[in-house]
Amino acid sequence: MPVVDAHTEELIKETAMRIFFVEGRLHATTQVIAKEAGVNRGLIYYYFKGRDELFEVVFKEAVAVSRKRIRELFNSKEISFREKIREFVELSIEQHLKYPYREMFMVTEINRDGSNMSMLTDPGGELRNEMLHSISEGLKEEIKNGHVPKMSAEQFIINTLSLCAYPALYKPMLQQTIKMDELAYLKMMQERKQLIMKVLFKDI
Amino acid sequence: MPVVDAHTEELIKETAMRIFFVEGRLHATTQVIAKEAGVNRGLIYYYFKGRDELFEVVFKEAVAVSRKRIRELFNSKEISFREKIREFVELSIEQHLKYPYREMFMVTEINRDGSNMSMLTDPGGELRNEMLHSISEGLKEEIKNGHVPKMSAEQFIINTLSLCAYPALYKPMLQQTIKMDELAYLKMMQERKQLIMKVLFKDI
């Protein structure tokens, strides 16, 4: 996360993001965040009204990124369906390597006791329709050609997201249980960019 | 989670597991756990030395289940590689529907500040070797036949785990962002049992 010479407010926000999204320390307190940002804890209350607002800002940022990625996937440039997916997979892997726990932060915050994460909900299901509509033609074509097994657009999206995101979340388990080291892990993740395409499309 | 007429210690443990593994409230305090178990909070300190030991017990249980599942996958009964995978996928989906956040609990606890989750490490890499050895022959055969794209055993395992586990974690996001309701979600997950096999093996 770029932190060089940032203004304090930005510094706090980005430190929080690093702790949550990169290091996956989802229980981190204002203490910890302030300390790691190298600023007085009071500044969290100066720039943000308090802990909850900081969390909300960080959360909203995550939602924005997530939406942006989905939009980028579906708001088609003039490239083929398959190339669109390839681009998404590569970008996605890069993103999950950088911020493996971003989505997990969102989930745990949604699950939190007194959470009011209504900003997530897609007003009229616009995003949903946009998404599914944009993908379904290309997907249907691939299915017809026998290059993708018969499935709904939802399932295809979930498969793609799963194959990109989960290995990032699972990293600590891989390292602890099968002693995969940092280098092997990175190599594996790079390989996945090609591999996921081969798994999604039978003819590659 | 079965809780009927359980003895207090068991009741506390299983309530904790429900809160963590099923509801995904990974920040839950002893307060909350005791209250939802309907017992006095002091009993957590009577049966477990404290919060940390309760967490450790719950964590160990999760590790045990995780190891057991991996062992079951690889300690081959006399069925084909492909049937082994099919069985694993079905079991896995069922498990993830029941306890969607079990692995996320483990990950966040590993990432926790002063955590000493050494019990995870596989003493001499036995599990790893056992696992990879047992899968590699069957996988090689499938690759040779062109039914699976060329990949390492690690990649194949990660693909399988991803496709089963991630949709469970992603449930709140699906519900919030694309308004997938409970029924649609369950239907989707059931469908996945067949679908994942089709994705893993090109000839199904």
Added chain:
DNA sequence: TTTTTATTTAGCAATTTTGTTAAACAAAGA
């Protein structure tokens, strides 16, 4: 320079959470 404003710090109060203890209660055995 002086004044004003913005930022930062230290410290304290309020709240939450954890950990401990002594007493109350219940069940089982002598």
Added chain:
DNA sequence: TCTTTGTTTAACAAAATTGCTAAATAAAAA
């Protein structure tokens, strides 16, 4: 019955965390 043991409760102390404020400092404007 009485005693012993195991279990539960309530109350309290200790620690951690949050939220707030007044004073100190730095920066900017007059």
